[in-house]
Amino acid sequence: MGPLVRRRSSLAHAKCMFHNDLELDHRPTAKDKLVGRMADSYRDLLTSLGEDVNRDGLLKTPERAAKALLYFTKGYDQTIQEVLNEAVFNEEHDEMVIVKEIEMFSMCEHHLVPFMGKVSVAYLPRGLVLGLSKVARIVEIYSRRLQVQERLTKQIAHALIEAINPSGVAVTIEATHMCMVMRGVQKINAKTVTSCMLGVFRDDPKTREEYLALMR
Ligand SMILES: Nc1nc2c(ncn2[C@@H]2O[C@H](COP(=O)(O)OP(=O)(O)OP(=O)(O)O)[C@@H](O)[C@H]2O)c(=O)[nH]1
Numbered sequence: 025m026g027p028l029v030r031r032r033s034s035l036a037h038a039k040c041m042f043h044n045d046l047e048l049d050h051r052p053t054a055k056d057k058l059v060g061r062m063a064d065s066y067r068d069l070l071t072s073l074g075e076d077v078n079r080d081g082l083l084k085t086p087e088r089a090a091k092a093l094l095y096f097t098k099g100y101d102q103t104i105q106e107v108l109n110e111a112v113f114n115e116e117h118d119e120m121v122i123v124k125e126i127e128m129f130s131m132c133e134h135h136l137v138p139f140m141g142k143v144s145v146a147y148l149p150r151g152l153v154l155g156l157s158k159v160a161r162i163v164e165i166y167s168r169r170l171q172v173q174e175r176l177t178k179q180i181a182h183a184l185i186e187a188i189n190p191s192g193v194a195v196t197i198e199a200t201h202m203c204m205v206m207r208g209v210q211k212i213n214a215k216t217v218t219s220c221m222l223g224v225f226r227d228d229p230k231t232r233e234e235y236l237a238l239m240r
């Protein structure tokens with residue numbers, strides 16, 4: 025295996041892309057101010073539920089809930105550049121790389137309840153590879169937001185393309201949506217599978233077949 029060499033130029037390239045329409049802006053307000061404001065909103069919500077916000081068990085709940093929601097959406101506070109931390113390496117490896125079954129927790133933007141599942145990411149390198157943990161970190165940055173599964177799938181795939189310019193990327197997500205389990209249609213076992221295939225994974229049936237075989 026050849027030496028791993030950090031490469032800055034591709035990161036500069038990545039920086040450009042991450043201002044495209046797939047990227048949401050950072051939160052407009054500082055975090056400490058947000059907790060106070062969100063806690064006030066949670067107090068209103070609890071009151072609307074008919075609860076007494078001054079009873080012992082609920083005294084600290086608005087702040088706790090605010091911090092929890094900020095955690096569930098912490099992807100808004102992170103940038104791809106920070107997360108990659110320059111872990112893009114020159115490596116002449118031209119076989120498929122797959123990081124499989126990355127746990128994912130996200131928030132349905134329609135009902136503000138969680139959806140969760142597993143993400144598999146594959147790419148075919150073209151001179152550059154990504155630090156393996158960074159694949160999972162990319163999943164975190166886009167899943168820890170208000171999302172729909174299809175957009176999440178696409179954002180992860182495009183982030184890989186822009187970070188290391190591989191010959192192709194495939195992302196598959198299998199998830200359970202709490203909005204379909206705990207309410208609404210109430211289908212406990214329904215799973216939603218989405219995929220995004222780019223480059224050779226889209227154009228070359230053999231590459232796609234190899235990916236699907238490795239996924240089985
Ligand atoms: N395509 C897609 N739809 C989603 C996702 N998460 C939730 N939804 C759907 O968003 C839709 C919102 O539909 P509406 O009819 O406006 O809302 P609703 O009355 O609460 O719908 P029900 O869930 O059917 O009760 C529902 O069909 C959800 O299942 C997602 O990630 N992708």
Ligand SMILES: [Zn+2]
Nearest residue numbers: 132134135203
């Ligand atoms: Zn939902």
